[in-house]
Amino acid sequence: MHFALNYSFLASILLFLCLLLFAPPTVLSAGHPTIKIEGRVFSQFGPLPEARVLVYKSYADLVAGAVFLNSRATDTNGVYKLELPAGEYLFTARGQREGKEYMGYHGNNPINIDKQNIWLPIMVNEIKQPVLTNGPSSLDGIVTYKGEPVSNAYVTIFREGTPILKGLGFITEANRPDATFKLPVPAGKYIIIAKKLTDLKRVRPLKEGDLYCYYPANPVEVPADRTVNIDIPCYPKGDRSTFSGGAKLRPDNMISLDQLPLPANANIIFNKNGDAALGKTMFKPFQQNPVTDAGNR
DSSP states (O other): OOOOOOOOHHHHHHHHHHHHOOOOOOOOOOSSOEEEEEOOOOOOOTTTTTTTTEEEHHHHHHHTTTTSOOOOOTTTOOEEEEEEEEEEEEEEEEEEEETTTEEEEEEOOOOOSSSSOOOEEEOOEEEOOOEESSSSSSEEEEEEEETOOSSEEEEEEETTTTSOOOOOOOEEOOOOOOOOEEOOOOEEEEEEEEESSOSSSSSSOOOOOOOOETTOOEEEEEEETTEEEEEEEEEEOOHHHHOOOOOOOTTTBBBBBBGSSOOOOOOOOOOOOOOOOTTTTTSOOOSOOOSOOOOOO
C-alpha cells in the first residue's frame, strides 16, 4: 500500500495562508446601504483569534477563491465584524491554532441578508489532508465530532459545480456503525458533507443539536485507480456552547439566524443541477442503502 501527498491540497493551503496574512480587509464602496454581520469564530478549544471570515457570492466563487468580502482578523475573543449589502452569501472562516490550519463552512449557507443586523458565530475544524492509496476509485473515511467517531450519520457527495449543497446530491448513504463509510465513485472532483440527526426516526431539515459536517478541504479530487480517505468533522447546529467554551457576547441589537423566518427553499429538494424539484421534501427517509443519481453517474 502506497501513500501519496496531495500537492494540490498543499498548494491551496499556501494560497489561503497568503490570503490570511497579507490580504487587506475588503472595503465596500460608499453609497450602498449595508447590514451589520458580527459574530465569533470558534474551534473546539475556544474562541479563535487572528482568524478571518471570508464571504462569497456563490459556491463556484468559493472554489475559485474569488472572495467577495474579507474581514479583519478576529480579536482575542474571536469576534469579527462585517458590513454587507442585502443579498445572498456564503460564510466561511479560516485560521490557525498551534501551527494547524482550521476552516469552517456555515451549515446555513447560502444565507440571505436582508434588513436586520445578524449575529453569526462560525465553528471551525482542523483541515486534515486526504490520504490516497492504490485501489478502486472511491471516497472512504470517517465522520467525527471533536475527534470522536459519529455513527448513524449520512454522508452526501455532490459533484463539483453543484451550486447549492442541499438535497441528496450524487450519492447519499448512511455510514457504518463504526462511523466509517466507503463510497465508490468515478474519477472526478466532489464536495462531501455529512449530517447526524438527534432523532433517527425520520429525516428532516436540521434543528438545534443536530450535527452538520463539512469536509474542510472540499472539493476533493478522486484520481482513477485511487482510494481517497478523509475525516469529515462536525459541529452542532445552533449549539455553540457544547462545541466550545467562552461566555456569550452577542449584543442586544443583533439577532441570530434562528430568529429569522425560514427561507423559501427550506423544504425543497434540489436535483443534480441545483434546480428546485417542487413538491418534494428536501430529505428522503433515512436508509442504509445509498440513494444515487443513477442515471447520471
